Structure formats: structure tokens, C-alpha cells
Amino acid sequence: MRRMLFKSLVHGPLTEAAPKADDAALAELAAQVDRTARLRLGRTLSIREVDAGSCNGCELEIHALNNIVYDLERFGLRFVASPRHADVLLVTGPVTTNMREALERTYQATPAPKWVVAVGDCARDGGIFAGSYACVGGVSAVLPVDLHIRGCPPSPITLLQGLLALLETVERSVK
Amino acid sequence: MTETTPAAIKLRDVIRAGRQVENHSPWARAVINHEDWRQAAASLSDGQWTLLGLWAERDQVHMAIIDGGDLGLLSLPCEDKRFPSVGQLHPPAMRLERAIRDLWGLEPEGLADTRPWLDHGKWPPATFNDVAHEAPPLAARDYAFLTAEGESLHQIPVGPVHAGIIEPGHFRFTANGEAVVRLEVRLGYVHKGIERLMQGASIERAAMLAGRVSGDSTLAYALAFAHAIEAAHRIDVPPRAVWLRALMSELERLANHFGDIGAVCNDAAFAMMHAQCGHLREQVLRVADRCFGHRLMMDRVVPGGVERDLQRDSEQEVHSLLVQIRKRFPELVELYDNTASLQDRTVGTGIVSSALARQYGCGGYVGRASGRAFDARRTPGYPPYDRLQFEVPVREDGDVDARLWIRIHEVEQSVALIDQIIRQLPRGSIRDPAQTVRTSQAHEGVALVEGFRGDVLVWVRIGADGNIERCHLRDPSWFQWPLLEAAIEGNIVADFPLCNKSFNCSYSGHDL
Ligand code: SF4
Numbered sequence A: 001m002r003r004m005l006f007k008s009l010v011h012g013p014l015t016e017a018a019p020k021a022d023d024a025a026l027a028e029l030a031a032q033v034d035r036t037a038r039l040r041l042g043r044t045l046s047i048r049e050v051d052a053g054s055c056n057g058c059e060l061e062i063h064a065l066n067n068i069v070y071d072l073e074r075f076g077l078r079f080v081a082s083p084r085h086a087d088v089l090l091v092t093g094p095v096t097t098n099m100r101e102a103l104e105r106t107y108q109a110t111p112a113p114k115w116v117v118a119v120g121d122c123a124r125d126g127g128i129f130a131g132s133y134a135c136v137g138g139v140s141a142v143l144p145v146d147l148h149i150r151g152c153p154p155s156p157i158t159l160l161q162g163l164l165a166l167l168e169t170v171e172r173s174v175k
Numbered sequence B: 001m002t003e004t005t006p007a008a009i010k011l012r013d014v015i016r017a018g019r020q021v022e023n024h025s026p027w028a029r030a031v032i033n034h035e036d037w038r039q040a041a042a043s044l045s046d047g048q049w050t051l052l053g054l055w056a057e058r059d060q061v062h063m064a065i066i067d068g069g070d071l072g073l074l075s076l077p078c079e080d081k082r083f084p085s086v087g088q089l090h091p092p093a094m095r096l097e098r099a100i101r102d103l104w105g106l107e108p109e110g111l112a113d114t115r116p117w118l119d120h121g122k123w124p125p126a127t128f129n130d131v132a133h134e135a136p137p138l139a140a141r142d143y144a145f146l147t148a149e150g151e152s153l154h155q156i157p158v159g160p161v162h163a164g165i166i167e168p169g170h171f172r173f174t175a176n177g178e179a180v181v182r183l184e185v186r187l188g189y190v191h192k193g194i195e196r197l198m199q200g201a202s203i204e205r206a207a208m209l210a211g212r213v214s215g216d217s218t219l220a221y222a223l224a225f226a227h228a229i230e231a232a233h234r235i236d237v238p239p240r241a242v243w244l245r246a247l248m249s250e251l252e253r254l255a256n257h258f259g260d261i262g263a264v265c266n267d268a269a270f271a272m273m274h275a276q277c278g279h280l281r282e283q284v285l286r287v288a289d290r291c292f293g294h295r296l297m298m299d300r301v302v303p304g305g306v307e308r309d310l311q312r313d314s315e316q317e318v319h320s321l322l323v324q325i326r327k328r329f330p331e332l333v334e335l336y337d338n339t340a341s342l343q344d345r346t347v348g349t350g351i352v353s354s355a356l357a358r359q360y361g362c363g364g365y366v367g368r369a370s371g372r373a374f375d376a377r378r379t380p381g382y383p384p385y386d387r388l389q390f391e392v393p394v395r396e397d398g399d400v401d402a403r404l405w406i407r408i409h410e411v412e413q414s415v416a417l418i419d420q421i422i423r424q425l426p427r428g429s430i431r432d433p434a435q436t437v438r439t440s441q442a443h444e445g446v447a448l449v450e451g452f453r454g455d456v457l458v459w460v461r462i463g464a465d466g467n468i469e470r471c472h473l474r475d476p477s478w479f480q481w482p483l484l485e486a487a488i489e490g491n492i493v494a495d496f497p498l499c500n501k502s503f504n505c506s507y508s509g510h511d512l
Helices: A002-011 A021-040 A057-064 A097-109 A121-125 A156-174 B011-017 B034-045 B091-104 B194-198 B203-210 B215-233 B239-267 B271-292 B312-338 B340-346 B354-359 B364-368 B377-381 B400-424 B481-488 B493-503
Strands: A045-051 A077-079 A088-092 A115-119 A147-149 B029-031 B050-057 B060-067 B070-077 B082-084 B107-109 B153-158 B170-176 B179-186 B443-450 B455-462 B468-474
Touching (some): A057 B215, B011 B029, B011 B070, B050 B455, B050 B468, B091 B481, B179 B481, B215 B239, B215 B468, B239 B312, B312 B340, B340 B493, B364 B400, B400 B493
Parallel strands (some): A088 A115
Antiparallel strands (some): B050 B060, B170 B179, B443 B455
């Protein structure tokens, strides 16, 4: 293990290094998110993720935000375990009728001011699951949504872009 | 065979004795009588046969069974909305039958557990499957969990919303101090009604739905669905597409195994493995994106072939990925193997006995870590795996450590497979142009595909109009969730996340 740790010290971080086309885009976006976050919040924004019936594809990409390539926490955006610690609810899925109550209760448990971000095409309007007897169809049918991030699932880059937009929304509403 | 063992009944003979359904392939489906249905349940409970799936439609129930190397389907008409419960003899069928009762209103006669399963009392009445649906009298929060009696026992309710970024489900622990006495899982929170949405859908739309049953296994589902359609309509898939499908399947397996190996170690508070494995996973997803235009490769496998061809320079991408994995992964394996504090958490934790794995027909790494050497790429098998060399790793210990080692070996096998696929990739077209075949009769197809988590079963009936009449998709998790409940017994509550992650069952795939 010591050998590996030493190697990582010598090699430098794996966090977004290689300057290829898509990496360049990410680096640019990352810098932007960073500046905005510092400027407007000065500290951290806590996010609570709620799966309201997703196929779990969106969760995989939200997870990826935490890997060492995207390393979301460096922007002061972090995932927390309880809605009571959260500023933002990141909601996925078409809101199944069986999850509706849990989603509402999670929202109620989140202290104000709070923001809701609907992640993925099915969180937007039910997506491919729209019209099912078992789906409410979109987060906005249940909660006030501040931002929609499109995609099935949205890539980590799209998610980062969305979070940047969120920071702007937050800024506007706290002013 | 000892004298006490009842004479084994062959699935083949039961099918021959029944009324064989025309236009069903590749395995036979026979409509049988009550007597034979009960006998089949007995053969399952004796351990002669293994249950692959149990589902229903308006007026009949179907079972998919594997008997040695033989696969087949048995169907029973339920004129009076009842059928003899299989679950009363064979516990792995219990939750499947509770789901049938919820979704189709058919009563599994003799099933002691009368609680609903997927139905939480929230669906609007009379909309489901046009079966007059009556909301069960119990609201979700009144659900009667199984009890455990004894002094100083306490219950710990967890979920449906969990602390991490994971899917929703409820876990009810009964604990004696730190030790778990009983765990009961309550699922159904992410039930989306996918099978109902499929009824009447075009094949194209149904394929997209199949690819969204469980996002982490989108490839496996899309492939199983495509196989079932192709079997029903006897569509020949161009060789290049067959090989590209295998390439994508192995990439999906790699991505998931990397993610989970890291996550299991993370739950044992070993963050470095998590960081490294997460990076490898990201590399796989990026290669998938560059090769096929989608990180998870959703909608890339379609009935008749694949949607996106692999370009020459992309072959190089795949090759460099293999080089990178071969260089870095062995170091990580060595790290896992040499870190005593990590092994201390994984060895001997969450043991699944081989008897249980066999009884439940438990697939994937959970089954293989407990001695069940089943792999759908071998049995029933599908091309191009018959032309590829690979091993199916098996261990007997059945603990978290064994499940991790199976994953490690499967990574090695997938790397070797991708290497072979890239070398032998045939040229040519990637999609059969004949799309919807319209015939005057219904056609049925069935398929079993090995996803990263285990075998995915898809059964489909295509109507005369070329649209889906009924489609059933069975996630491997159906036969893994109950084993997680067994595995945690006697372990401490704090080891639950570790056990749970080592299974990584799908909620969405199970709830549908
Ligand atoms: S948007 Fe797509 S990936 Fe996300 S949960 Fe819905 S179907 Fe799955």
C-alpha cells in the first residue's frame, strides 16, 4: 500500500488531468463552478439525493460526481445523509405512487431555505414511464421544482452544468 | 439415488405430457393440469428442478424451470382466478406469488403469507391491468412485519429513504443488542408498472422500457429482450452485431464490478480502493461513451442487432483500456489481499450457505460465491460465448470476501473476453433490416441472459398486430434479496451496509 500511496504522490492527482476535448470542457466548467460557488456561497451547499422511483441509471451518474475524476466536494457541494442537513434535494425518477409520501416527508424534513432539483428525463415529466398507474409523473407534480436537469441519465458533466445553474438560482433567491 | 428419494420427474416428460404451445421458442411451453402443476411444485421443493421465474396474465400463470440442462415453461389456466401455490412448498416462489396476487388478482391457493408485496395500497383502483383492483386494507405503514420474540429484542426501522445515494426500500431489523436476529426487507417502492406499460407497446418502445428496468443492467435487459423477440420472430442477427453485443455486455460487467468492489471496500472504511476502482469504472464508461455514444450504452442493443457500430479507431480505445486495467488492477487486488484490517471485515461476514443458494437458484456472484456454478452464458448459452474461452469462477465460503473474489475473477475474465472479442470481431452489417414481422398469429419468445448481477429472464408474447401483448422481465434480485436476509442473521447491525453492498441487489429491477 505504501508503494501505491507513494506512486500517487509522484504521479499527481487523477482528478481531471488529461487535456482531451471532453476533459477540456470539464476543466472549464469545473473552474466556473468553483468560482461561482466561492463567490456566492463562500462555503458549502449540502445535497440530499432522493430516488423517487428511478431505474437507478441516474444514481450511477450522480455517484460518479463523487469519484476522483469529478470530485464534487472540491466545489463545496457535498452529499449529506439526512434531509435535515440539506439545502438541496436532488430527486430522480418518475415519482412512483409508492414513493410519493416518502418524498413529501423528506421535503418537509428539509429546513428552509431549500431547493429542489429534478434529475433525469423521468423526473421531469415521468419520461418513458409517464401514464403508468404506478407513477405520479414528474417531481413537479409533487414538489416545487427549481431546476430540471435533462438526460437519460444526464452525464456527470451535464449534472455539473446543472449544479452551476443551481448555484445561480440559489444566489438569486437568497439575495 | 437412495430409496427415500422420490423418483426424479423429468421436465421434458411433463412438457411432453402437456399441451405444447405453438410458436414458442427457443424452449417449449406446455399447458398442464392442476395435478402436474402441484407435482412441478414438489419437484422444485425436492431440489430436482430450479425455479427461473413465476408470473401471470389475466387468466393463467406461467413458470420457467431449469432441470439440469433442460429449460422449459409450464402454464396453468386459472378459470376461477386461483392456482395452487408453489410457494407453500417452495419458499423462493412466495414473493413472486404475492406479486401475482397484487398485480393480477389471482389467488395462490395455500400460500400462508397473505400480505401484499408490491402493492402499498396507493395505486388508483380499477386501473391496473383492467383487473378491478381493490386497494388492500393495509396502508404501507401498517404492514405487518414478521415478529421475533424474546427478551431485550428491539426493532430498527430503516428506509425507504436511506443515508447514501441508493435506491429506496425498507429494512426492518430485529436486534439483540448489536446482533441481528431477523431482517425483513419490504420492497415495491419503485414499482413503475413497466409490464403494464409494455402491453400494447411497439417493439421499439418496449425495448426502451426493457433497457430501463434496472439502469445498471441496461445492456443485459436490452439483450435479453432482444433475444426473446428474435426467438419469437426467428430473426437472424448479423454476426458482427452478436459480437458487439458481447463486447458491450462485458464492458457493462466491468464497470459494475469496478464500482462495487470499490464500494464494498469503502463500506469497510477503506477509501483508497474506492477511489482507485471508481477511477477505473469511469474509464470504462468513457470508453463506452466514445465507442457507442452513451456511457451506460442504453438503447444500443435493439431487436435485430445493435444500433451503433464500432469504428476502427474506437477498437484502439478498447485496447488501451485493457492495457490500463491489466496494469492497475493486479495492484489493487494485491492491496485487498494484503490489507488485514479490510479482510477482518469481509472474511466470515454475511455467509450464504450453498444449500440456500441452490434452493433459491441464486445467480450471479452471490450464487457463485456459495458454490452454485450457474452462468447463463454457459447454460443455456448464447453466441458468441460458445466461441470464446472463459472460466466461471466459483467459491464455497459464501461470505463477503468470497463475493468480492468472484467479482475480482470476473473482472479478469471479462478483460480476457474483450481481448478475444476485439481480435475476432467479424465485419459486416450490424442490424437485420426486417423489423416488425406481421403475422396472423401471436408468437412467443423467451431468453435468459447473464447480466453482471446474475441471470435476467425475459418472456414475451407478440400479438398478431406486431405489438407486445405481454412481457415479463425477472431480475436476478428476486432470488437474492431473501438470501441477504438470511446472510445478515447473527451478524452485527454495523456490518449490514457491507453485506448489502456485497449483494448489491436491484430495487428497480425487482419492483419493476
Ligand atoms: S432518466 Fe433515464 S436513467 Fe434516469 S432514472 Fe429515468 S430512465 Fe433511468
